[in-house]
Amino acid sequence: xxxxxxxxxxxxxxxxxxxxxxxxxxxxxxxxxxxxxxxxxxxxxxxxxxxxxxxxxxxxxxxxxxxxxxxxxxxxxxxxxxxxxxxxxxxxxxxxxxxxxxxxxxxxxxxxxxxxxxxxxxxxxxxxxxxxxxxxxxxxxxxxxxxxxxxxxxxxxxxxxxxxxxxxxxxxxxxxxxxxxxxxxxxxxxxxxxxxxxxxxxxxxxxxxxxxxxxxxxxxxxxxxxxxxxxxxxxxxxxxxxxxxxxxxxxxx
Amino acid sequence: xxxxxxxxxxxxxxxxxxxxxxxxxxxxxxxxxxxxxxxxxxxxxxxxxxxxxxxxxxxxxxxxxxxxxxxxxxxxxxxxxxxxxxxxxxxxxxxxxxxxxxxxxxxxxxxxxxxxxxxxxxxxxxxxxxxxxxxxxxxxxxxxxxxxxxxxxxxxxxxxxxxxxxxxxxxxxxxxxxxxxxxxxxxxxxxxxxxxxxxxxxxxxxxxxxxxxxxxxxxxxxxxxxxxxxxxxxxxxxxxxxxxxxxxxxxxxxxxxxxx
Numbered sequence: 001x002x003x004x005x006x007x008x009x010x011x012x013x014x015x016x017x018x019x020x021x022x023x024x025x026x027x028x029x030x031x032x033x034x035x036x037x038x039x040x041x042x043x044x045x046x047x048x049x050x051x052x053x054x055x056x057x058x059x060x061x062x063x064x065x066x067x068x069x070x071x072x073x074x075x076x077x078x079x080x081x082x083x084x085x086x087x088x089x090x091x092x093x094x095x096x097x098x099x100x101x102x103x104x105x106x107x108x109x110x111x112x113x114x115x116x117x118x119x120x121x122x123x124x125x126x127x128x129x130x131x132x133x134x135x136x137x138x139x140x141x142x143x144x145x146x147x148x149x150x151x152x153x154x155x156x157x158x159x160x161x162x163x164x165x166x167x168x169x170x171x172x173x174x175x176x177x178x179x180x181x182x183x184x185x186x187x188x189x190x191x192x193x194x195x196x197x198x199x200x201x202x203x204x205x206x207x208x209x210x211x212x213x214x215x216x217x218x219x220x221x222x223x224x225x226x227x228x229x230x231x232x233x234x235x236x237x238x239x240x241x242x243x244x245x246x247x248x249x250x251x252x253x
Numbered sequence: 254x255x256x257x258x259x260x261x262x263x264x265x266x267x268x269x270x271x272x273x274x275x276x277x278x279x280x281x282x283x284x285x286x287x288x289x290x291x292x293x294x295x296x297x298x299x300x301x302x303x304x305x306x307x308x309x310x311x312x313x314x315x316x317x318x319x320x321x322x323x324x325x326x327x328x329x330x331x332x333x334x335x336x337x338x339x340x341x342x343x344x345x346x347x348x349x350x351x352x353x354x355x356x357x358x359x360x361x362x363x364x365x366x367x368x369x370x371x372x373x374x375x376x377x378x379x380x381x382x383x384x385x386x387x388x389x390x391x392x393x394x395x396x397x398x399x400x401x402x403x404x405x406x407x408x409x410x411x412x413x414x415x416x417x418x419x420x421x422x423x424x425x426x427x428x429x430x431x432x433x434x435x436x437x438x439x440x441x442x443x444x445x446x447x448x449x450x451x452x453x454x455x456x457x458x459x460x461x462x463x464x465x466x467x468x469x470x471x472x473x474x475x476x477x478x479x480x481x482x483x484x485x486x487x488x489x490x491x492x493x494x495x496x497x498x499x500x501x502x503x504x505x506x507x508x509x510x511x512x513x
Contacts, residue, residue: 050391072395080393090388094407104392107402156392 001026002160007046007056016042017215029192031206039215040195044162048082049075083153087165089145091137097148098133101155123151127181143174147181160191167198211235261451265458269438276437280423282359287366294371316368322429328361329433358430370419377412410481417474421467
């Protein structure tokens with residue numbers, strides 16, 4: 001279980017998160033949606049303190065960290081209980097796919113070289129890339145790079161997998177393979193928080209959708225409700241904008 | 254008229270060969286130590302460590318602002334004084350004159366190397382892709398682990414050509430060590446030149462040796478550099494868009510312009 005309580009974050013004069021309280025249940029997939037600048041990524045990055053909140057507490061399992069008093073050891077603990085998948089993959093460019101996955105296993109989880117390599121292959125296999133273990137990131141397509149990113153995150157056996165717009169940097173024809181990978185992992189009961197612009201994907205994979213605006217939760221509903229008629233005006237306006245911008249033909253409200 | 258003794262050039266070259274290991278040892282030790290200290294200086298500056306960063310700034314300014322020859326002469330005289338002073342202060346009885354000239358030369362050259370390389374090392378550290386560092390943090394690596402596993406290895410590839418240049422500079426600069434009576438290649442050339450009054454031939458042989466050494470080092474460096482670049486095969490289609498040109502490329506170019 002992940003719980004953020006009264007999390008606030010500002011960049012200069014701009015308030016991004018405003019006393020946000022939210023909980024993510026174990027074994028569930030939650031999607032966070034909203035327009036650019038709504039605070040989605042900041043919310044996600046607050047969970048492992050890649051972006052340190054100004055105020056509030058983050059709880060993962062039995063560990064509660066207060067942003068005002070967090071020390072280095074606590075932040076490391078948060079990061080070791082979670083794993084992040086980045087929009088731009090953030091792979092280690094001078095390491096092969098297998099070395100990318102093995103790195104955290106060796107350095108953070110303390111596995112020996114052989115064990116780490118073996119485990120890395122297992123994780124690469126989960127994302128269908130064990131045949132590309134020796135490839136460097138530059139030799140992989142964007143979709144493959146992102147799958148390596150997912151394998152690297154999964155290898156840490158995180159209590160929660162955090163995905164920050166995992167498909168936004170991909171060419172349209174490469175989105176499908178990443179979505180299929182994420183869906184497969186979701187079915188294995190991995191707790192996930194996904195920030196995404198991909199409504200189609202969110203609809204298929206998420207059990208709960210949170211709509212964020214100006215750092216506050218506007219809507220919090222399962223997908224069938226979220227994309228139904230019973231939602232608030234602002235949510236509907238957001239979805240209308242979204243579909244207008246993408247010219248989705250079959251969308252009507 | 255026998256102005257130039259061509260046979261002697263060959264003889265002298267052979268006679269100087271046994272002194273190459275010492276020249277190499279001096280250069281390798283000074284460059285290696287200097288690079289490590291340079292890395293430390295760069296980290297102190299990057300981390301803006303209070304007090305320490307000001308002290309190192311003054312030190313670097315001094316090292317860059319005085320001739321290396323003067324530093325050698327100064328240090329070789331300063332060390333005995335320092336030892337005598339320590340003996341006086343702590344009642345110890347170290348021999349003030351037993352200090353090896355090789356050590357003085359190595360440390361002097363190393364400090365110089367550190368002063369000059371710290372800026373290029375700093376630039377190389379800054380050129381490392383922020384996203385890789387963030388990925389390491391997200392995995393739960395400590396600051397030191399990130400530095401050791403991600404930042405420094407990537408920066409090393411960027412800094413390598415500059416460090417090789419520095420090493421070549423050091424090979425040549427090591428010839429100054431004769432002033433503190435280290436008998437390396439140049440010092441021995443002086444000795445045999447004086448013995449036969451064939452200074453020209455002796456120094457020509459010396460020049461040939463240094464030239465050969467630097468050419469060999471350059472060739473080795475080229476091979477190593479090519480190996481280091483292997484992870485980014487040239488010409489192979491990658492999905493990187495123009496926006497994502499690795500930031501270290503531009504930094505490396507800026508570096509090249511500044512330090513060549």
